[in-house]
Amino acid sequence: MEPKQHLYLVDGSAYIFRAYHRLPPLTDPEGTPVGAVYGYTTMLWKLADDLHKADGPTHLAVILDAGSHSFRNDIYADYKANRPPPPEDLVPQFPLVRDATRAFSLPCIEEAGLEADDLIASYARAATLRGWDVTIVSSDKDLMQLVGKCATGGGCVDMLDTMKNQRIDIPEVIEKFGVPPEKVGDVLALMGDAVDNVPGVYGIGPKTATKLIQDYGDLESALAAAPAMKKSKLQERLIEQADQARLSRVLVTLREDCPLPMPLDDFVLDAIPPDPLAAFLGKHGFTSLLKRLDTGTGSPSAPTQLHPAKPQVVGAGPSEGASRQPLPEWPAIDYAAYECVQTEEALQHWVARIADARLVAVDTETSMLDAMRADLAGISLALGPNDACYIPLGHGGTDMFAQRPEQVPLDLAIALLKPVLESDAVLKVGQNIKYDLNVLARHGIAMAPVDDTMIESFCLDAGRSIDGIGGGHGMDELAQRHLAHATMTFKDVCGTGKKAIPFGEVPLDRATPYAAEDADVTWRLHALLQPRLAQEAATRIYQRVDRPLIPVVAAMERHGIRVDRDRLARLSGEFAEAIKGIELDIFAEVGQDFTIGSPKQLGDILFDKLGYKGGKKGKSGQYSTDQSVLESLALQGASVATKVLEWRQLSKLRSTYTEALQAAINPDTGRVHTSYSLVGAQTGRLSSTDPNLQNIPIRTEIGRQIRECFVAEPGNVLLSADYSQIELRLAAHMADVPSLKEAFANGEDIHARTAMEMFGEVNRDTRGRAKTINFAILYGISRWGLGGRLGVPADEAQAMIDRYFERFPGIQRYIHETxxxxxxxxxxxxxxxxxxxxxRITSKNQAERQGSERAAINAPIQGTSADIIKRAMARMMPALTEADLGHVRMLLQVHDELVFELPEADVPAASAVIRAVMAGAAEPAVRLDVPLGVEVGHGISWGAAH
Structure with a gap:
């Protein structure tokens, strides 16, 4: 029996625009723009290489649009009328793209009067009738109408989204649209398409369109049922715009009966003849690809350094281990080039351009930093260097007599932007885009997919400063570091102090350059940083760990967590009384009143009046009284130092939590919404601010009391899932310590095992010491540090460290090799x-060098722990949804712990899913030699669950 044939149809038009926006502008030796051609060539080569390795197609063809006019324009003159002309430097590349396709000896199909989608549909039908399977290489929603179509001859159609490396079959279409593929056209007809200017029914979005088709079966049935529906705007629009909906149904329907320009048998996929491809690559200066062709190493994985004209050089100096980066010859920031979009027509024009570009930088301007309470002042967009705009939406004085500038009504602007900002075909790029996700989510826009330049920078340069510019990942630093550009500051446009005004009151001639610059800079940063991810082996961590977490963390911030205000107030009062009592005890012991919070007064009391040893004065002339100094004094028996430490902790907890949490309660939701940073900790851990929920003491009674104030909504409970000793487990795996791996595999008490290995017996004292040593060694602690923690001389502490390394040589080897x-x-x-x-790992300054060494020892372990819980978070909601537990909310992440809110009846089922996801989060990327233990508890409060 002849093997089954498999035809791949590549949506070449989509490839071209993705390629154009993927790379900075490049030219070939003759000065012709070839950035899109180069990107297209690498993408096509990679596709062919991947499919060859996967034993993929027997036949393949690339399908392109022949022009802008098709038979649909004859049906509806305004079809795609709002689309702008392609970028000037892309126009000469269209014929070169066709040359590139033919250089691979692949069929390049196009036909005047037909769109690529219609040719794809017609070839798909012809192939399935012959019993062939068909895969459409695209992510175009219109083509999803074809998925799952099978002919009597046995051939079926699916899709391949190479951007997400995802197969799209009937279940994926249903997940996206809520209806099977044969009903997708009905949904598209109702919702319309601003990009293609398909009218649809005004005011009907994807969710409403899906529900109508789910309820009534198809478009005609929904329109027929409209007169009997409950009186509403929806009913009126369905009746009034029925003909418009029917027209839209015709426009979105793909033709499957087009004459085939080339017979299917001519699409047979053979080995690529090297000579035509070599000639093409050589002509256009694609030298890196030519070398790969000569060596037969397959598809390229990194962009070439192809003729970036007269590059400026920015980047790290060689002493810091960073590779210098050529800066493309982009024009300097030109504020006069930015557009202020104040009319519906201008906004529609931008929406159409975004759809064509397939990549847009996005930024929001708001009234405050709290995304859950901020008013939206405007949105800025960028499609390239200086090709940026600002869309004012909430400008004008707060006074009722203040004049408001012309601007697109907020509801209308949201309706126009929503389809393209939610489109899977358009990548949205932002700088800290999580903030923009939350702002837009409050206006009904679920923006996706997204990239984040801040996180791209973090994955590349965490901990690294470049050319003396700080190692932060904020826009101002990134612009200075990578673009040699100083951005406008917020105070430049809004002022400072008493004269400061909200952004919504800034005149548009000042607001536009400030806002549009943010989007412009973001676009440029993405164009520079994104290729580096592949070049510097950071794609894996960005794509598999950090990027998927962006919408997850944004959703957690929106959910927030309920706190008991009355309980907080009572606890704050109790803390105030306790603080006062400690103050009185301290005053009585030292024999006078003083300001305990004053380092100068405290130092004078401790070292001058009470005469304690070890006091050191700094440049200011006052004694140091930091925590390490007080802890050292406490070990010497200075009870006043112990009381001051207790006073400081209680005062900090009262101001940071019991007082601040009351002020942090959102008046609209009644919940506290912390903000998580994905770049706040150098090792990759999430950090929490406004308020910080990650520094609540874990095992103290005071910490438990504060956690008791975090409560579930009535009818729900909180569930806490916590990794058990994950860093020690990872150390056992990464350092390859057989005895520790065995102990974890057998479920033993790891600290008891260490105590037996170290001291030959297990009791409360030896286990406690072993626990301290286990954790301290992984942080590169010194003999003096360990001695201070255990209350023993430095020599005795060194003997313990030596004995630990003797019993667990893998740990010492790990530290040395790291x-x-x-x-x-x-x-x-x-x-x-x-x-x-x-x-600073090789710094001549001993303190700097040793600090870096301690951090470097721990970073791989703590960072791997952070990566694992991030992977668990990204997988959690899909797993819960699959188990019919999509209503369970993930609220908090605190180091190794996740906190959820759910009905108590769902605790057993949810616990099983959550435990399984967390335990298996490392796989399949990493297979650990030790199991990941997960402890789960639940209760009406976080304290009861923890």
């Missing part, structure tokens, strides 16, 4: 490939 690697490369790596840079 430090050698960091000294050589400049960075450490987690098991998932996250790099953390340590530029």
């Amino acid at each position: 430090l050698e690697t960091v000294r050589t490369c400049g960075y450490s790596q987690t098991l998932f490939g996250r790099k953390t840079w340590f530029p």
